[in-house]
Amino acid sequence: MHLLKTLCQLPAPSGEEATMTRFLLDYVRQHSPSWHQPPLVVHDEARFQDCLLLVFGQPRTAVFAHLDSIGFTVRYGRELVPIGGPECAAGYKLVGQDAQGEIACTLTVEPAADDAETEVLGYEFSRDIEPGSSLTFACDFRETETTVQSCYLDNRLGVWAALRLAETLEHGIIAFSCWEEHGGGSVPYLARFIYETYGVRQALICDITWVTEGVKAGHGCVISLRDSLIPRRAYVERIRAIARAAGIAHQVEVEGIGGSDAKDLQRSDIPWDWCFVGAPEDNVHTPDEIVAKADIASMLALYQELMRQL
Missing domain, CATH: 3.40.630.10 (Zn peptidases)
Structure with missing residues (x-):
């Protein structure tokens, strides 16, 4: 394998x-x-x-x-846009890279401010990630x-x-x-x-x-x-x-x-x-x-x- x-x-x-x-x-x-x-x-x-x-x-x-x-694209304001149809649960580990270096962050899933049934995907990380960067699941x-x-x-x-x-x-x-x-x-x-x-x-x-x-x-x-x-x-x-x-x-x-x-x-x-x-x-x-x-x-x-x- x-x-x-x-x-x-x-x-x-x-x-x-x-x-x-x-x-x-x-x-x-x-x-x-x-x-x-x-x-x-x-x-x-x-x-x-x-x-x-x-x-x-x-x-x-x-x-x-x-x-x-599948994966995610970094948007603005620490928001993520899905690539394809990933299943999303808070705490999933995501990895990637932008011009500032390697990224190892966690997925956040929150209800939208104007619609509790709609989920907003985001990330927790020590800094803002450059918009347009791609993130994928960390491989275990x-x-x-x-x-x-x-x-x-x-x-x-x-x-x-x-x-x-x-x-x-x-x-x-x-x-x-x-x-x-x-x-x-x-x-x-x-x-x-x-x-x-x-x-x-x-x-x-x-x-x-x-x-x-x-x-x-x-x-x-x-x-x-x-x-x-x-x-x-x-x-x-x-x-x-x-x-x-x-x-x-x-x-x-x-x-x-x-x-x-x-x-x-x-x-x-x-x-x-x-x-x-x-x-x-x-x-x-x-x-x-x-x-x-x-x-x-x-x-x-x-x-x-x-x-x-x-």
């Missing part, structure tokens, strides 16, 4: 994914010579900003994993025999799974995207490039979902039948059939809310097929996200099998 811990410690809230991109470029440069099939690295800031593509062999399927996390990575727990397992665990998949991948594309937690926006140009350059129009969304009354920790990774979006059932059933035939532990998800990078594929004018496949976590969007190791193993095994057969 050393790689996963390193990924969770890297600050990369939506809009500031460059730190993660630089790490991935260095990681691929160092490790890809020992992979089964060293990829073509596609990184062009003018066309793809901080996104990154790894292209293997003759690809048929693209795996999308977003690099960004915890590992047991059966679980890993940390901030930003969503989606550093998806990035981890994609990098581990890359070790053995023969044919396929891994697309590392940006801004997913705050509305998306990078997938449309990645998807068009992938389709026009390689003819690929089927995708897997390598992300993390929720433990719910119907999805249990430790019961295998999740194949999502729907969230706020509905994928094409024929494609999802192909994926379920592959999982069953391979004997890989998995469970299905049926939700009416939530979304992922798939939303930009669904709304595209290109006929993309897609399916969300990922491990479930509890304590979503908090500093204490937790995932069962059995579900992590199931997620990686299923991706390896799907990318061989799809």
Whole structure:
């Protein structure tokens, strides 16, 4: 879990994914010579900003994993504006940096002066933080025999799974995207490039979902039948059939809310097929996200099998 811990410690809230991109470029440069099939690295800031593509062999399927996390932007008067949808509780430890130096502060949550039902987010620190600075949860990575727990397992665990998949991948594309937690926006140009350059129009969304009354920790990774979006059932059933035939532990998800990078594929004018496949976590969007190791193993095994057969 050393790689996963390193990924969770890297600050990369939506809009500031460059730190993660630089790490991935260095990681691929160092490790890809020992992979089964060293990829073509596609990184062009003018066309793809901080996104990154790894292209293997003759690809048929693209795996999308977003690099960004939730967080906070410093406003004025010690107020914070959320990035994405973090769960907020007073006392959470936040870290960051501005021109005056390193920041280690705590989150405050107070009722608004004119509306007791509205919360105002702020921070406690020894000085004022420069407006526009980004803050993220302080990383406290915890590992047991059966679980890993940390901030930003969503989606550093998806990035981890994609990098581990890359070790053995023969044919396929891994697309590392940006801004997913705050509305998306990078997938449309990645998807068009992938389709026009390689003819690929089927995708897997390598992300993390929720433990719910119907999805249990430790019961295998999740194949999502729907969230706020509905994928094409024929494609999802192909994926379920592959999982069953391979004997890989998995469970299905049926939700009416939530979304992922798939939303930009669904709304595209290109006929993309897609399916969300990922491990479930509890304590979503908090500093204490937790995932069962059995579900992590199931997620990686299923991706390896799907990318061989799809």
